[in-house]
Amino acid sequence: MPPHTHPARPPDSAPPLRLLVADDNPVVRAGLTALLSGRSDTTVVAEATDGREACEAALRHRPDVILLDVRMPGVDGISALPHLVRLAPVMMLTYSHEAETVREALRRGAGGYLVHGEFTTEQLVRAVRDVREGRPHVTPGAAEALLTELRASAPAHAVSQPLGHLRDFASPTLSQMQSSVGESFRSRFRLSTREAEIMDLIASGMTNQQIAAVCFISEKTVKNHINRIFAKLHTTTRSQATAKWLGVA
Secondary structure (H helix, E strand, O other): OOOOOOOOOOOOOOOOEEEEEEOOOHHHHHHHHHHHHOOOOEEEEEEEOOHHHHHHHHHHHOOOEEEEOOOOOOOOHHHHHHHHOOOOOEEEEEOOOOHHHHHHHHHOOOOEEEEOOOOOHHHHHHHHHHHHOOOOEEOHHHHHHHHHHHHHHOOHHHHOOOOHHHHHHHOOOOOOOOOOOOOOHHHHHOOOHHHHHHHHHHHOOOOHHHHHHHHOOOHHHHHHHHHHHHHHHOOOOHHHHHHHHHOOO
């Protein structure tokens, strides 16, 4: 008789990636925690409001990946980066896509740079998993910022050369990210250029008075724009609008 054999056991499912979310915006923190803790493959084990709290939480919880904002009061993300990368891989998850900031974050050890509004939840999870494995991710806005700066500083003969290969070098996973700067999921909201600018300022935490000063318009005009923005986003509060705009609703 043939020897008795036991059916092969299915491989154990991998435990969820343990994440630390560091962002001073409570709407963003709550949104990311809800998105990433409601899955079987990721969970948020701690939150922080600045770089100092992030370091303390990382030491205490030893996360698999740290999601880090750039601009935070107290110790900002860029200042905390050299300390955090010694504790866990760091993915910048932020609103800032200035070339200098992107370059400095990557220079200081960030494993990736994602700009809010340029990725879906599935793309975020894939990027986090890849950064854990040492594969970098940069969303289109950050890559474009670097490429624009590179074009501006390159010799004239180099600027005339095709930059397709350079784009891929700057962002190895750019082709995987379904969105692009011009075709971001935000386009579905159909905001005008001015409305998108004001929504960006709302999401950054500015008051109507501050927005009016930055845009050189009256507070009444700001309120009119906000009413139209809320109607297009089908929201009634700044928090709801911010969550939708940043993709963490």
